[in-house]
Amino acid sequence: xxxxxxRGRVAPSPTGYLHLGHARTFWKAFERAREHAGVLIFRNEDxxxxxCRAEFAAAMFEDLRWYxxxxxxxxxxGGAFGPYAQSERRGFYVEAWRRLLAGGWIYPCSCSRRExxxxxxxxxxxxxxxxxxxxxREKLAKTCPPHSPKEGEYGPPGCGCGAAVPGGVNxxxxxxxxxxxxxxxxxxxxxxxxxxxxxxxFVVWRRDDVPAYQLAVVVDDAAMQVSEVVRGEDLLxxxxxxxxxxxxxxxxxxxxxxxxxxxDEQGVRLAKRHDALSLxxxxxQGRLPQEVREMAGAEFVPNPKEK
Numbered sequence: 001x002x003x004x005x006x007r008g009r010v011a012p013s014p015t016g017y018l019h020l021g022h023a024r025t026f027w028k029a030f031e032r033a034r035e036h037a038g039v040l041i042f043r044n045e046d047x048x049x050x051x052c053r054a055e056f057a058a059a060m061f062e063d064l065r066w067y068x069x070x071x072x073x074x075x076x077x078g079g080a081f082g083p084y085a086q087s088e089r090r091g092f093y094v095e096a097w098r099r100l101l102a103g104g105w106i107y108p109c110s111c112s113r114r115e116x117x118x119x120x121x122x123x124x125x126x127x128x129x130x131x132x133x134x135x136x137r138e139k140l141a142k143t144c145p146p147h148s149p150k151e152g153e154y155g156p157p158g159c160g161c162g163a164a165v166p167g168g169v170n171x172x173x174x175x176x177x178x179x180x181x182x183x184x185x186x187x188x189x190x191x192x193x194x195x196x197x198x199x200x201x202f203v204v205w206r207r208d209d210v211p212a213y214q215l216a217v218v219v220d221d222a223a224m225q226v227s228e229v230v231r232g233e234d235l236l237x238x239x240x241x242x243x244x245x246x247x248x249x250x251x252x253x254x255x256x257x258x259x260x261x262x263x264d265e266q267g268v269r270l271a272k273r274h275d276a277l278s279l280x281x282x283x284x285q286g287r288l289p290q291e292v293r294e295m296a297g298a299e300f301v302p303n304p305k306e307k
Contacts, residue, residue, distance in 0.1 A: 006038025007227045010064070010071065011217070013045040014056035017278035018063055021232070021262035021270035024296040028259050029230035030069045041224055042074030044085040045217075047210055052087075063279040068289050073224075081224040086216055093211040096219045096249055097166050097204065100173070105248045106204060108169040109136040128237050131200035132172065167209035172201040173245065181240040186257030188233065193240035202241050218242045222251040233258040234269070262296070 010026040012018055018026075033040040044060070046052040061076055073079030083089055100106045115135070177196035184190050193199065204215040221229060229239075236258050246253050262270045264277075275281055282292050 005227060006033060006036035007041065007225050008033040008036075008038060008230060009041040009043055009221070009224065009226050010069065011043040011045050011220075011231075012060045012064075013048075013051075014053060014060055015048070015051040016056055017059055017275065017280040019262075019270050019277045019279070020282075020292070020296045023064075023067055023279055023292065024262055025230065025232055025259045026064060026069055027067070027293065027296065028257070030071075032228065032230055032257065038227075039073060040069075040071040041079070041081075041226065042071040042076070042084065043220060043224070044075050044087075045213075047086045047213075047216055049087075049210075050208075059280055063283065066283060066289060067279060067292065084224075086211075086220065089216075089220065090211070092219050092223060093205075093216055094166070096215060097171065097211070099249060100204065100245075103248060104174070106171045106173055107137060107201075109172045109201075109203070110169050111135050128199070129202065131196075132202070134201065136172070137174065137201065166205040168207060170203045170207050171205040173204050173214075173241070173248075175199070175201055175241075175244060179244070181243050183239065183243065183253070183256060185236070185239075186228070186230075186255060187260075188236070188258055191236065191239070193237060195240070195244065199237055199241060204245070214238060214241050214245060218245045218249070218251065221254055222246070222249075226254050228255040228257060230257045230259065232261050234261055 008029050010029050012022060012026070030040055032038075042061075042064075044057060046057060071077065073081065073084065075082075075084045097106070109132075116130070116132070175195040179195045181193045181195065182191065202214060203212045205211055220226075239256050239258075243253055245251075264270060270277060279292065282295075287295075
């Protein structure tokens with residue numbers, strides 16, 4: 001693998017058992033890494049302590065190896081760009097948060113969920129967040145006490161003391177209204193999104209002191225030198241957000257390949273609540289990896305409970 005330019009990744013979250021939709025997407029990532037004679041990275045996206053569980057993490061490794069996916073870097077095999085579990089990478093995220101703060105890219109938001117739910121917003125997809133109305137956009141942040149940061153104390157845009165810490169409020173990225181984000185997806189072709197119209201200011205750090213998905217994956221993909229991101233098409237709009245973060249942080253933008261989502265017989269996108277279609281359940285039924293791979297290759301998946 002030495003000198004290889006292609007670096008892909010599979011990045012599951014241990015919040016439930018992986019289902020056929022995950023399997024199909026991760027198999028595509030595996031295939032593309034093999035096609036390019038590249039490296040596949042396994043990254044454990046275990047950021048949320050309230051939802052991630054050790055038994056689900058163990059199942060991810062076991063089930064994907066049983067399924068036939070192999071990776072060259074990860075928590076279980078090591079590598080030059082570790083640690084490969086997000087719960088061990090907080091320092092990377094704090095550093096990125098400070099750079100965004102110093103550049104005036106982020107601001108604290110104290111809006112409650114109820115306030116956001118009641119606020120009028122532009123139309124958005126069911127799988128995407130509503131556009132933030134900008135309630136806290138122009139509020140001044142508290143001054144960060146030099147050398148004595150406490151939870152919930154932070155600096156204003158441009159703060160250079162270096163002692164600021166996140167937490168206590170949501171931190172939102174200030175999207176440049178009207179800026180167009182364009183990229184060519186490996187499967188879906190040319191894509192175009194406009195900041196402020198297709199999506200609004202988004203959270204990069206949560207009030208419970210957990211880095212948000214958008215920030216964490218941007219930081220990790222750059223640090224691990226990922227050259228192509230393969231994932232589900234439900235994250236297509238998130239790519240535009242992440243490209244803005246990459247620009248703000250001065251990071252390279254990888255290529256993207258968004259896979260079609262797998263649905264059940266009612267046309268509902270598979271989720272971790274579809275326990276009967278999890279790899280763990282299918283293994284328990286005595287299915288063979290090849291059989292499950294064939295199932296995952298279909299657009300329509302029958303419900304095993306009805307057979």
